[in-house]
Amino acid sequence: MNNSKLITFVAIVIPVLAVMLAARFLGFPVFERIATLLFINMILVLGLQAFMGNSGILSFAHIAFMGIGAYTSSLFTIPLQMRGMVLPDLYPVLKPILLSPYAAIAVGAVAAMLVAALVAYPLMRLSDAAAVITSFALLVVMHTIMVNWSEVTNGPRTLFGVPKATTIYLAAGGAILAALVALYFKESRTGLLLRAVRDDEIAAGAMGANLSLLRWKGFVLSALFAGFAGGLWAHFITSYQPSAFYLKETFVILGMLVIGGAGTVSGAVLGTFVVTFAFEALRATENALNSSSVFPWQLVGLTEIVLALAMIAVLVMRPGGLIEAEEFGATWRKWRRRG
């Protein structure tokens, strides 16, 4: 790891640790909750960055892999005596298997990766709009399956009884690990070739880059991140339903990545922080307005409206996001040398 990459990494670790400590020791439980969710979202955004930033292909299916990670890990951790009640139609093979939450989260991540490896190879042959549209279709397929496969997901109803295992330390550790892997992947051989394909498909192909294989590797890695985040999320929230893994969450995650800058790891992290703080502030405002009944009706969706406007504004002014092309470390070194 060279110097500028190290600076980038440190610049990511410091705010993560700062937010973690602040949330842990300021003494408001709500801060700890927000911070933990922020770290989990950061893993998701970094995973999406690893694929989208390097390959240049927008993927809508990311959140579906989060869902796979969440459901798979929960299957192995719901206490045995509760399983009959939560999932009455569970397959007998799965009924007696109980894993520790950490092992189950790992299993969930691997499951998401395997599903991605299976379904994605054909899709990675497509480019441009067709690739985006099929990833959207993939999200719908996965959602349909999650809503209807009652044997393992309890259908559209809430799945409950998942033990709480994700602490703020685990989430922060996961986020730092994700940042490290994303940074490493970007500069690895696969990452470099993938970016070459993104910048000029024909030239890179002529040099012998195997387009679909490269994209496939990126996609599988990003699904691993998503599955991991899903497992962490499930063991933090403890009860959820399939609608948690659909368009609303997709919009938030995409918004974070795009506002921050899809091309860079620093951008992905910055976007996660900025959007989380904006989102929480807006939601608090929305709730305060609702409870003080300034308006005669309940405000719903105000947060999303402001977020949508912010996304459009950022993209109009800076189409590549806040940190467009250069990692923070490189910028910082240049700035130091000049100063």
Added chain:
Amino acid sequence: MAVYVQFLIDVLSLGSLYALMAFGLVIVYGILKLVNFAYGELIMVAGYSLFLLGGTPLPWLVMAAIAVLMAIGAGIATEYAAFRPVRSKSVTAVLITSFAFSTLLQNAALLFISPRARTVPLPDIFSDTVVLGGATIPLRNILTIVAAAIMLAIFSFIMKKTVLGLAMRAAATKFTMARMLGIPANLVITSAFALSGLLAGVVSLFWLGRIGSVVPGIGLEPLLVAFIATVIGGMRSLQGAVVGGFLLALIVTTFNYSLPPELLKFRDAFTFSLVILILLWRPDGLIKGPATGQRT
């Protein structure tokens, strides 16, 4: 016999809607090579216009005309808000601005109207049925087919015989060259959005006729349908959009008739998996349009 007639009418009426939707998406995609994710919300806009006009004493046809006009207006607004500022900069940026615009419209409906379903006014003719070849068929399905035939005829006339249509087809083939020959880019693009709004508005009348009410998320299903139909048919070809629409309707209706109930709930998963298989076989879709990957 009755089953076959019913099946045929189902395929044709659903296919008409799908084809019109896909057509509206491709009109824009052909020129800009950009997908409009806010396309489904045009249906929502038309639906809520109809709902808001529901209390007025206007005749239904006038309400419908206003709703269609609102969809056209929303189409043009999409262009100004989400496409014009970023369209020359980055493909991903446009995909996301249009996705953001769609979220914006949906949440505006949530905020200002209601998260709950609202009933829209519909004329009595929509709930009548006719007996044809031994099968009882809702009259609105026949109307859908007729309306789609008329719309497609009008559009093929516009695209083939009028100056605007020629300009749009020229821009779809080679945008830069078309501009050099004096075709005003913004005018062509805005008219493409207006025409796509017109199609969505007409579709929305019949779509609402099937379900009877409007919710903020109503646009998702027609949007998906249009996406999938265009991908099967070929993203760059207008004929492809129509073929894709009817083919998708054939697939969906066949599943509806043949799948057992416990599998029917997975219908969308089957449909989209089949679509992915078609794409493996022909990544460019069934009908190839003008061969150009060039973007403006």
